[in-house]
Amino acid sequence: MHDAAFAAACVDARYELLELEPEAVPAVVAEARGPEWLGLQVTAPYKRLVADLVDEVEREAREIGAVNSVARGDAGSLVGFNTDAPGFRVAVELLLGRSVAQLDTVVAGAGGAAHAVVHTLLSGGARTVTVGNRTPAAAEALADRLRGVAPPGEGAGTARRPALQTTVLGSHDFVAACEAADLLVNATTVGMLEPGMTIPVDRLRGDSAVFDLVYVPPETPLLAAARARGLLAANGAEMLVQQAAIAFQRWTGVGGMADIMRSAIAELLADPAARA
Ligand code: NAP
16 A cells, blocks of 8 residues: 555655564664654554654544554654544545534444544544443443543533443443444454454444444455445445555655555455445
């Protein structure tokens, strides 16, 4: 994706993949202060570690508790930011054809990706956000971290502040929230690493939408079941593309690369039934 965009933008750079042991991460981040670097990205489990290795962490990434992208400034300073949250925002708006404002939403999962998704839903003005996780303590920790997030201009305690609640996947409360939801998001690894699905598709409203962050395989059992019911549904490929385009623009100043990046991964990752 990135190399296709570098070529299209005539930027003499390349995106390299490194598999690192935890103890090697600080040295690589320090190396990225050098003039030949534009920045870097990290994935789980290093999204928290890298936040401590950069000079500045932008507010959204700080609130989410995860830095997945770093941009190098002219003097070698490093700024950490998060592209999962804005990538999800763009992708979910493409699916819905509208913003998440005033929607009742359910998120399955409480890991790093779920933090970015819940932040987007809260700052986007969703009416309710119900987080269901297998391990209740992780959902509660997520809620403790993100409870204060509100749409811009909405201070604590205002009437339009989204309601955030936690529950356990598969519980009565979780299923009830799913039945009432406009938008349901899978932010667990279920469907990718483990078989099965987190959301009871047979209980959803006929006008609800399902967004699965998983993009390998392109159609998870959750998406197949949602589409069999005629629900609006998308996988995580568009979020991946959008977050990449956001990082690329930060590094190079060149925007508008999403189409090129999407084409570059189409054969590998494209969602065959995507409506975007
Ligand atoms: P993570 O931090 O490891 O979190 C994993 C989550 O999955 C936790 O909530 C965990 O619950 C849950 N989980 C794992 N196995 C489960 C099972 N058998 N049953 C129920 N819940 C289970 O991972 P992450 O970084 O948040 O990533 C989550 C998914 O999002 C991955 O598939 C990843 O590829 C995808 N993702 C996609 C994008 C994109 O651009 N499309 C971006 C980021 C992530 P417990 O707390 O109970 O362990």
